[in-house]
Amino acid sequence: MSEILLEARNLQIRFGGVIAADNVSLTIERGKNMAIIGPNGAGKTTFLNICTGWLKPAKGTVLFEGRDVTSLAPRRIVRLGVARAFQIPQLFTEHTALENLLISVSARERLRHPLQDMHTIRQRGEMLHLLDMVGCADVADRPVVELSEGQRKLIDIAVALALKPKLLLMDEPTSGVASSEKFKIMEILVKALAEAKVTSVFVEHDMGIVSRYADEVAVWAAGNVQMRGSPEEILQHPDVIRDVIGEAV
Amino acid sequence: MTVRLAIPALILLAVAAIPFAAPSLQLLMNLALAKGIAVVGVTVLLRAGQVSFGHALFFAIAAYAAAFLSASMPGADLVLVLVVAVAGAAISGVLVGLFVVRYRGIFFGMLNLAFSMIFWSILEKFYHYTGGADGIRLPRPTVFGMALERGPFELIMFYLSLALVILLGWFTVRWFASPSGQLFQTIKTNETRLQYLGVSPQRALLTGYVLSAALCGVGGVIMGIVQGVVTPEFAWWIRSGEMVFIAVLGGAGSVAGAFVGAAIYEIVRTYASAFAGDIWQMLLGGFLLVIVIFAPKGVIGIYDATLARLTGTRANDGETRK
Numbered sequence: 302m303s304e305i306l307l308e309a310r311n312l313q314i315r316f317g318g319v320i321a322a323d324n325v326s327l328t329i330e331r332g333k334n335m336a337i338i339g340p341n342g343a344g345k346t347t348f349l350n351i352c353t354g355w356l357k358p359a360k361g362t363v364l365f366e367g368r369d370v371t372s373l374a375p376r377r378i379v380r381l382g383v384a385r386a387f388q389i390p391q392l393f394t395e396h397t398a399l400e401n402l403l404i405s406v407s408a409r410e411r412l413r414h415p416l417q418d419m420h421t422i423r424q425r426g427e428m429l430h431l432l433d434m435v436g437c438a439d440v441a442d443r444p445v446v447e448l449s450e451g452q453r454k455l456i457d458i459a460v461a462l463a464l465k466p467k468l469l470l471m472d473e474p475t476s477g478v479a480s481s482e483k484f485k486i487m488e489i490l491v492k493a494l495a496e497a498k499v500t501s502v503f504v505e506h507d508m509g510i511v512s513r514y515a516d517e518v519a520v521w522a523a524g525n526v527q528m529r530g531s532p533e534e535i536l537q538h539p540d541v542i543r544d545v546i547g548e549a550v
Numbered sequence: 551m552t553v554r555l556a557i558p559a560l561i562l563l564a565v566a567a568i569p570f571a572a573p574s575l576q577l578l579m580n581l582a583l584a585k586g587i588a589v590v591g592v593t594v595l596l597r598a599g600q601v602s603f604g605h606a607l608f609f610a611i612a613a614y615a616a617a618f619l620s621a622s623m624p625g626a627d628l629v630l631v632l633v634v635a636v637a638g639a640a641i642s643g644v645l646v647g648l649f650v651v652r653y654r655g656i657f658f659g660m661l662n663l664a665f666s667m668i669f670w671s672i673l674e675k676f677y678h679y680t681g682g683a684d685g686i687r688l689p690r691p692t693v694f695g696m697a698l699e700r701g702p703f704e705l706i707m708f709y710l711s712l713a714l715v716i717l718l719g720w721f722t723v724r725w726f727a728s729p730s731g732q733l734f735q736t737i738k739t740n741e742t743r744l745q746y747l748g749v750s751p752q753r754a755l756l757t758g759y760v761l762s763a764a765l766c767g768v769g770g771v772i773m774g775i776v777q778g779v780v781t782p783e784f785a786w787w788i789r790s791g792e793m794v795f796i797a798v799l800g801g802a803g804s805v806a807g808a809f810v811g812a813a814i815y816e817i818v819r820t821y822a823s824a825f826a827g828d829i830w831q832m833l834l835g836g837f838l839l840v841i842v843i844f845a846p847k848g849v850i851g852i853y854d855a856t857l858a859r860l861t862g863t864r865a866n867d868g869e870t871r872k
Contacts, residue, residue, distance in 0.1 A: 353746070379748035391743040393736045404736060407729030408747035416724045419732050464747065 303330040306468055306500050307383075312351055312361035321347040322358060323524035329468070329502060334494065336511045336532070337504045338545055339521030345504045346388070348521070349470050353385050354378045365468070384466035388473045388504075390457035392445045398456050399441040402428040405463035428463060434493045435459045451478040451486060458490060462497055469494065471503040475510060483507060487514050508546055512536055520545060553861055558806065562716070569708055576708055578820055579813070580776050583711040585796065586812035588769025590722055591762035592793045593808045597726060598758055599738030600654065603790050604662030605766045607646070607669050610785035612639040612767030613774030614673070614680070617688040628691040628706075632771055639767020640760055647759035651752045666785050673782035685781030688774045704776070711772050718765060719805050725761070726805075734758040766793075799838055801848030810849050 305328045312325040321344040329335055337345050350356040352363055354375040362371045370378050379385075393401050406424045432438050435455040440448055445456060454474060461469055474490060475483040491514050494501050505511050511518060511532055518535040520528040522544060528535060535541055565583075569576045588609050595602050615638035616631045650661045673680045680686065690703055698706070725731040734754050736744050741751045774780040783789065792815075800811020815834070822830030845852050 374750075375745045376748045376750055379746055385746050387742075391740055391746065393743065394739045395735075396732075396739075400732070404729070404732050405747050407733060408744075408749045412729035415721070415728050415730060417729065418724075418727045419729045420727075422729065460743070461746070 306331040308364040310362045312358045314358045320524045327526055331500050333516040335502045335517045336515035337519050343521040344524040345521050382467035384461035384464045384469050386458040386461045386471040390453040394446050397442050397444050401460050402463050405460045409464045431459050436489045451482045469499050469501045473504050580708050580711055582813045582816035583715050584769045584772035586809035588766045589793050589796045589808035589812055591765030592797045594758050594762040596803050597735045601659045602662040603659045604666030606785050606789035607666035608639040608763040608766035609770030611642045612770040613780040613784050616771045616774050617686045617780045620689050625692050628693050631691045635771035636764055636767045640764040643760040643763025647756045651755040670782050670785040685779050687779050707776055722805050801850030804850040807848050807850035
């Protein structure tokens with residue numbers, strides 16, 4: 302019996318004339334990697350924004366581990382165990398890769414001692430291990446602004462993982478990354494997620510990645526979930542091929 | 551490395567020798583030390599990318615708290631006066647902070663200015679309580695129960711100021727490097743990520759804001775005690791602007807720079823106004839222009855770069871990175 306970690310019920314939101322979420326309902330099971338696919342403007346990022354409290358839906362509720370989190374601020378939802386990685390990495394640009402992780406773990410542990418050097422905290426080893434897990438150990442002491450987009454994406458995900466979340470939401474983890482690197486990054490990532498026992502949801506445009514790394518796929522179109530199922534089932538469906546993958550039937 | 555530590559140590563020793571080697575400079579330097587501590591308060595906020603044009607508010611609150619205490623409790627002890635004054639500044643920092651930490655950039659700067667000007671007009675208008683533009687006298691506090699003569703008291707104030715400069719400077723540098731200080735400084739670069747770490751940016755900014763208010767309070771109460779009188783000018787916006795000016799001059803974001811900047815500022819102000827009459831502001835303005843254009847890291851930046859060239863090592867930020 303699988304357990305439901307996050308449940309969205311009848312979410313509705315509109316921006317002017319655009320309906321970004323039109324009665325969206327979706328459940329996410331613990332331990333699974335779910336991919337969200339769909340054309341641009343279908344409301345995929347809006348869904349992540351609602352689940353993390355960044356946007357408040359006009360109607361509907363979001364339940365995390367059975368608790369209603371719809372009206373909570375993002376930071377409260379984060380504290381319950383929902384972390385997020387962004388399409389454009391959200392890092393502390395005046396800090397190094399390792400420092401970004403140390404800041405994250407300082408937030409997680411609520412470290413307050415005013416005279417302790419952040420570099421000497423007990424969790425430093427754990428963060429170095431995490432950097433190693435995402436394949437960035439060699440750039441630990443480099444400022445993040447000097448790194449490649451692919452490395453920044455991985456560090457953005459590591460910053461989220463440093464919080465030890467139960468659920469990680471990722472918005473296009475492989476966009477903006479050279480196609481030769483995409484599979485390498487996903488390989489690293491899926492291994493890291495499994496090691497940390499984190500449930501994940503990722504928005505993705507590359508169907509090769511989806512079929513290889515997702516346990517489940519949800520298809521978004523016009524502000525709603527059109528279909529969900531296993532990658533094999535979904536990626537062969539004629540509607541999906543026509544509307545999302547974009548090949549002639 | 552040894553040079554890095556040796557030069558500041560020599561400068562501190564030279565300052566400590568002033569009351570004996572150059573007594574005429576003692577008062578000037580004491581005011582510079584007081585101002586320097588207040589400028590560290592402004593520097594703290596610069597680390598979060600925020601500029602306050604109203605921090606003279608806390609400078610004045612501490613000074614007036616000291617004056618009111620001394621008036622109602624003649625012969626109050628110096629330690630008590632300091633504690634009450636700084637507590638006043640810190641509590642005001644919490645109250646004003648709760649409001650202004652919701653704003654950033656120009657709005658943050660101007661709201662601080664607004665609060666300081668409200669306080670300034672209260673000091674000016676409530677003549678019966680505040681003495682209006684004439685201000686109120688701040689009689690010399692006793693020191694451990696002893697009422698001292700002017701000379702010894704000024705000597706004690708000088709060394710107390712120097713000790714506070716070292717203690718508070720050390721504390722602030724350490725705090726910048728601590729987890730809570732680092733979280734505070736991320737307000738400058740990414741508040742979105744900060745929220746997604748489960749941290750309230752407002753809360754993080756408030757922590758630093760209260761520290762900055764307390765530091766300005768320490769500067770203000772020392773200034774008040776040393777001058778023996780507090781006036782609404784303590785809260786005047788030019789005083790706030792001067793703190794930002796000194797912070798940029800010394801090296802925006804640098805604790806050591808705040809003190810170096812304050813010393814340079816006071817010396818130029820005193821001697822330039824004596825020798826160059828009305829154009830001393832122009833001299834300082836020109837100097838700031840040169841700093842901003844050619845050495846944006848301020849006097850401390852020039853010092854670091856020179857030292858790096860002399861010793862052949864790479865320049866670093868000193869205070870942030872180890």
